[in-house]
Amino acid sequence: MLGLLGAVAAAPRGVLAQAAPPPGAALPRIPRVNGAINIPPLRSFDPSAEGRPDIEPVIVDAQVRALYELGFAAIRIPVSFSRFGADFLAAIPYVRAARALGLDVLALLADFSGYDLTQALTRPRTREEVLRTIVSIFGPPPPPAGGTGFVGGLAWQVLNEPALFLGISPDLYVQELLAPTYEELKRLAPEIAVLAAAEVGNVDGIRRLRAMQESGVEAYCDRVAYHVYGRNLLPHLAGLSRKPAWVTESGVLGVENHLAWHRDTLPEIKERIGNVERVYYFTLYERAARGFRILELQAALGAVTVRAESEALARHLLERVAAASGGVPTAAYRELVPDIRAYFATAEDLALIAATSYGRA
Amino acid sequence: MNEILAGLLALSLEAPRYPLPQPPPGAPPPSGVSVADVAYAMSDQPRVVQHAGTRIRLGNRMFAGAAVRNQLRGLTLQTHRLDADFSEELRQYEAGLSFRAPRFRIGSRYLDPPEGGPHDLALEAGARLGLDTELTAAYLEEGRSAPFPSPYREVSLRLEHQGDDGLELAVRGTRQSAPSPAGFSFNRYRLESLAARGWRASEVEAELGYERTLGRLASNEVFGGARVRVPLWSRLLVEAGTRARWEPGLAVFEHEHSGAVSLHARRIRLPRTGEAAARSIALAREANRRGSNVRAAHDDDGRRALRDRVSLSPEREALQGWAAALHEAQVAERLVPLVGVQVSGATDHVRGARTREYRAFVGAPWPLGLPWRRDEGAVPFLRLSYVYRETLFDVAPATVDEEATLEVELNREHRLVGLWSRPGRTPLDLARITATASSWRVAYVFTRGR
Numbered sequence: 001m002l003g004l005l006g007a008v009a010a011a012p013r014g015v016l017a018q019a020a021p022p023p024g025a026a027l028p029r030i031p032r033v034n035g036a037i038n039i040p041p042l043r044s045f046d047p048s049a050e051g052r053p054d055i056e057p058v059i060v061d062a063q064v065r066a067l068y069e070l071g072f073a074a075i076r077i078p079v080s081f082s083r084f085g086a087d088f089l090a091a092i093p094y095v096r097a098a099r100a101l102g103l104d105v106l107a108l109l110a111d112f113s114g115y116d117l118t119q120a121l122t123r124p125r126t127r128e129e130v131l132r133t134i135v136s137i138f139g140p141p142p143p144p145a146g147g148t149g150f151v152g153g154l155a156w157q158v159l160n161e162p163a164l165f166l167g168i169s170p171d172l173y174v175q176e177l178l179a180p181t182y183e184e185l186k187r188l189a190p191e192i193a194v195l196a197a198a199e200v201g202n203v204d205g206i207r208r209l210r211a212m213q214e215s216g217v218e219a220y221c222d223r224v225a226y227h228v229y230g231r232n233l234l235p236h237l238a239g240l241s242r243k244p245a246w247v248t249e250s251g252v253l254g255v256e257n258h259l260a261w262h263r264d265t266l267p268e269i270k271e272r273i274g275n276v277e278r279v280y281y282f283t284l285y286e287r288a289a290r291g292f293r294i295l296e297l298q299a300a301l302g303a304v305t306v307r308a309e310s311e312a313l314a315r316h317l318l319e320r321v322a323a324a325s326g327g328v329p330t331a332a333y334r335e336l337v338p339d340i341r342a343y344f345a346t347a348e349d350l351a352l353i354a355a356t357s358y359g360r361a
Numbered sequence: 362m363n364e365i366l367a368g369l370l371a372l373s374l375e376a377p378r379y380p381l382p383q384p385p386p387g388a389p390p391p392s393g394v395s396v397a398d399v400a401y402a403m404s405d406q407p408r409v410v411q412h413a414g415t416r417i418r419l420g421n422r423m424f425a426g427a428a429v430r431n432q433l434r435g436l437t438l439q440t441h442r443l444d445a446d447f448s449e450e451l452r453q454y455e456a457g458l459s460f461r462a463p464r465f466r467i468g469s470r471y472l473d474p475p476e477g478g479p480h481d482l483a484l485e486a487g488a489r490l491g492l493d494t495e496l497t498a499a500y501l502e503e504g505r506s507a508p509f510p511s512p513y514r515e516v517s518l519r520l521e522h523q524g525d526d527g528l529e530l531a532v533r534g535t536r537q538s539a540p541s542p543a544g545f546s547f548n549r550y551r552l553e554s555l556a557a558r559g560w561r562a563s564e565v566e567a568e569l570g571y572e573r574t575l576g577r578l579a580s581n582e583v584f585g586g587a588r589v590r591v592p593l594w595s596r597l598l599v600e601a602g603t604r605a606r607w608e609p610g611l612a613v614f615e616h617e618h619s620g621a622v623s624l625h626a627r628r629i630r631l632p633r634t635g636e637a638a639a640r641s642i643a644l645a646r647e648a649n650r651r652g653s654n655v656r657a658a659h660d661d662d663g664r665r666a667l668r669d670r671v672s673l674s675p676e677r678e679a680l681q682g683w684a685a686a687l688h689e690a691q692v693a694e695r696l697v698p699l700v701g702v703q704v705s706g707a708t709d710h711v712r713g714a715r716t717r718e719y720r721a722f723v724g725a726p727w728p729l730g731l732p733w734r735r736d737e738g739a740v741p742f743l744r745l746s747y748v749y750r751e752t753l754f755d756v757a758p759a760t761v762d763e764e765a766t767l768e769v770e771l772n773r774e775h776r777l778v779g780l781w782s783r784p785g786r787t788p789l790d791l792a793r794i795t796a797t798a799s800s801w802r803v804a805y806v807f808t809r810g811r
Contacts, residue, residue, distance in 0.1 A: 113756075118792040163713035167757025167788030170711065176789065203612035204710040210578050211711055216542030219508055236611065239577055
């Protein structure tokens with residue numbers, strides 16, 4: 001059990017106590033009352049593992065468990081193409097396990113570095129091949145964790161901050177990358193929403209978002225996306241789009257500021273921009289300490305220790321979960337996910353990849 | 362002593378010399394049919410493309426021209442009052458027609474793309490309010506295919522005044538109606554002012570503007586810039602410029618700064634400060650008094666076009682002296698750069714790119730001489746220039762472009778130009794997996810009366 005749950009046990013019970021479920025009935029899951037959050041598809045603590053296919057199940061398990069126990073309703077996770085390499089495979093268990101636990105997943109189609117994905121998306125043949133494989137692997141919903149309950153939905157986001165990470169201007173992003181990718185994704189899986197990329201979450205991003213709008217971004221997505229790392233951006237984002245917007249990253253530097261940002265600013269973002277459906281807090285975990293992350297993860301003799309680095313925010317999240325539970329016992333994570341490896345890439349997944357030109361290479 | 366002074370005076374008045382003989386500046390245009398321009402260029406980009414063009418003077422009535430560039434074929438016609446051109450390239454047709462009367466002018470341009478694509482249309486009308494002042498109204502329509510809901514449209518009104526000391530003042534108001542492929546249009550209003558003039562031996566240019574976008578992309582932006590060119594110790598030219606674009610209360614989105622220094626073989630006279638500037642405005646005024654409806658120019662090509670235009674006037678004989686004086690001053694004041702460097706930097710926050718550009722050149726005058734030697738009779742002969750441009754991104758790899766040019770002026774009218782360039786791979790090239798290759802271009806240019 002994660003150390004975080006000590007806080008849950010100590011938290012006051014909700015005012016509206018509910019009756020315990022009848023004996024033999026499955027316990028309800030932890031209520032998903034804490035919104036959305038970004039999560040990295042971390043697969044190893046060893047930096048030298050970047051060139052190796054290692055995916056350490058304990059790391060995946062620890063992050064998915066934290067998501068569940070902290071009561072998040074949705075995650076945004078990079079699905080790094082990396083020519084269907086280890087980073088791509090690492091995203092599979094995160095997406096499947098989260099959906100199985102009832103969390104909605106926004107799969108960010110973007111490479112951590114390099115142009116492999118954009119190169120694939122600019123050519124019709126590889127675009128169709130790569131997207132078809134991604135849709136085939138991530139699209140089908142997993143069975144619900146614990147055998148009952150609902151399964152989280154799925155949405156795509158096409159690249160991340162393209163001017164910053166790729167050097168591609170907003171108009172070219174819309175015309176050369178988003179438009180054909182959107183059409184292909186909708187052809188392959190029309191029921192899955194497609195988000196445009198957000199741009200960097202400072203004042204530079206405002207002009208880039210306007211340039212995207214001029215280039216017709218709303219014709220090629222179901223939702224637009226913003227990143228908000230400053231309250232000064234809010235007046236400029238209000239009314240910018242006609243389609244609903246998701247703020248796919250928002251956070252603040254410094255653990256001492258996290259609670260106020262999550263508790264006060266995230267609602268303010270929704271209120272002041274106006275058409276925001278979701279706000280994804282940044283982030284559950286990143287390597288840099290005392291910056292944006294809530295949790296600190298450390299390797300410990302084949303296991304992972306989890307510590308709430310952003311203590312005030314973690315306590316706030318746990319208190320909200322406890323209050324929403326109303327004293328009703330909830331299903332323990334381990335009961336729902338006895339073995340995270342059940343969500344790892346299957347032989348069918350690997351066969352799909354092997355059938356692509358990338359797999360054959 | 363008097364003989365020495367007379368000899369020095371004669372030396373200073375000696376016409377500039379070139380390796381090839383040439384007619385003196387200010388000579389009247391040849392009668393009958395004569396060649397005014399010839400240009401031939403061959404380039405490898407990446408396949409070999411040829412470009413040939415010529416312009417013929419038909420007596421004192423008109424210029425007629427023809428040009429071929431790869432698949433493009435074009436014809437031009439110019440009289441004192443009429444300008445017309447027509448071109449075709451892969452079944453895309455473009456035609457332009459304009460007419461100028463003493464107090465007004467009208468013009469239009471139409472582009473008809475192949476297979477029924479949306480056309481482009483430009484209309485312009487100008488009213489001459491005075492010898493130096495013109496009011497111009499323009500309409501532009503650029504076709505947009507589906508899913509754009511409408512063409513791009515722009516209307517503008519421009520008031521321009523020219524005066525002594527190279528003075529130019531202009532105010533322009535523009536209304537743009539820009540469509541988005543997402544199915545909506547937005548309006549953008551812009552007011553900009555431009556000013557330039559010579560001041561003693563220096564030149565100053567400045568611009569200031571305001572742009573307001575309405576609707577869902579609402580913004581208020583301000584842009585401004587200034588450029589100054591100052592000769593020091595008569596042969597050293599120092600240039601500096603800056604330009605910025607920002608949204609008050611939000612951020613600076615673009616800015617650029619540049620600085621340059623160059624050494625010249627003879628005394629520097631900038632285009633807006635010397636005799637040629639005065640001659641240019643004097644010729645334009647005199648031509649306008651006689652109904653030509655033209656504007657002064659402060660660059661070589663513009664001044665030649667002005668002289669060509671008035672040479673077709675029914676009043677050409679009366680204007681010939683003015684035109685000749687302009688040509689002589691223009692030639693006498695032409696810069697003869699020997700060596701120079703320029704550094705410029707720009708940041709574009711929308712693209713997320715920072716550009717650094719370094720330019721350097723060395724020139725050899727004719728007659729050949731040591732670069733630090735002053736020679737008031739020198740003319741431009743050889744010039745080798747090199748440009749290194751790098752575009753930096755936050756995460757993406759930098760793009761490096763290089764370009765080198767060798768220019769040989771056999772005389773004022775005959776030039777040979779060789780160009781080599783190596784464009785770097787942009788982020789979009791990396792995304793598209795398109796390779797870039799170095800290319801070259803060689804050209805021969807004959808320009809009568811340059």
